[in-house]
Amino acid sequence: xxxxxxxxxxxxxxxxxxxxxxxxxxxxxxxxxxxxxxxxxxxxxxxxxxxxxxxxxxxxxxxxxxxxxxxxxxxxxxxxxxxxxxxxxxxxxxxxxxxxxxxxxxxxxxxxxxxxxxxxxxxxxxxxxxxxxxxxxxxxxxxxx
Numbered sequence: 001x002x003x004x005x006x007x008x009x010x011x012x013x014x015x016x017x018x019x020x021x022x023x024x025x026x027x028x029x030x031x032x033x034x035x036x037x038x039x040x041x042x043x044x045x046x047x048x049x050x051x052x053x054x055x056x057x058x059x060x061x062x063x064x065x066x067x068x069x070x071x072x073x074x075x076x077x078x079x080x081x082x083x084x085x086x087x088x089x090x091x092x093x094x095x096x097x098x099x100x101x102x103x104x105x106x107x108x109x110x111x112x113x114x115x116x117x118x119x120x121x122x123x124x125x126x127x128x129x130x131x132x133x134x135x136x137x138x139x140x141x142x143x144x145x
Contacts, residue, residue, distance in 0.1 A: 022082060026075025031056045031106065037071070041110075044078070045092045055107040058129050065117040068128055074112055088112050095126075102126040104133025 021043075024036035033041065038052040045052075059074040061067050074090075081088045090112040095103060103109075103126040111117050 022075070022079055026072045026079075029070040029072055031058065031071070033057055033071075037075075041092070044087070045090075045110075048092050050092055050094055050108065052108065056105060057108045057110055058103070058106045058125070060109055060111045060117075060125055061113050063113070063115045065111055065114040065121045065125065068125065068132070074110065077112065089114075091117075099126055103129040 021036055021040045025034070025040050026037070027034075033052055033055055035053070038055065041052040041057075042050075057071065059069045059071055061069050061073075077088050078090075090110055091114070092108055092110045094108055095106060099122075100106060102123075106129055109122075109125065
């Protein structure tokens with residue numbers, strides 16, 4: 001009986017800890033993950049074996065992966081489904097060095113609520129991410145209003 005109580009207690013502590021980590025996630029739209037976001041995503045995508053610490057992440061959604069979204073939207077969905085003890089449909093993919101260069105130096109793409117994500121769509125997303133990075137860079141340098 002003591003073993004059963006100990007196992008249940010540890011499970012509850014683990015779930016509570018993950019929920020607390022999640023509350024600290026998605027509070028900004030910086031593509032670089034915070035420490036809390038990296039810890040949470042390491043657990044969430046544990047089966048992928050990806051280390052999210054210090055990574056620049058893009059979030060893509062839409063049935064065929066046509067929409068680039070911010071991490072606030074991603075974590076909002078995760079939090080909503082987590083309230084029902086469920087996970088959203090999501091996958092994580094580490095980019096190759098070549099893909100990183102084409103994307104504006106993103107490390108990982110997380111797709112969520114995507115039914116089909118083709119290589120052609122991936123190339124298009126990489127170009128769009130690079131365009132976004134160039135616009136952001138110009139804004140930072142004061143070239144755009």
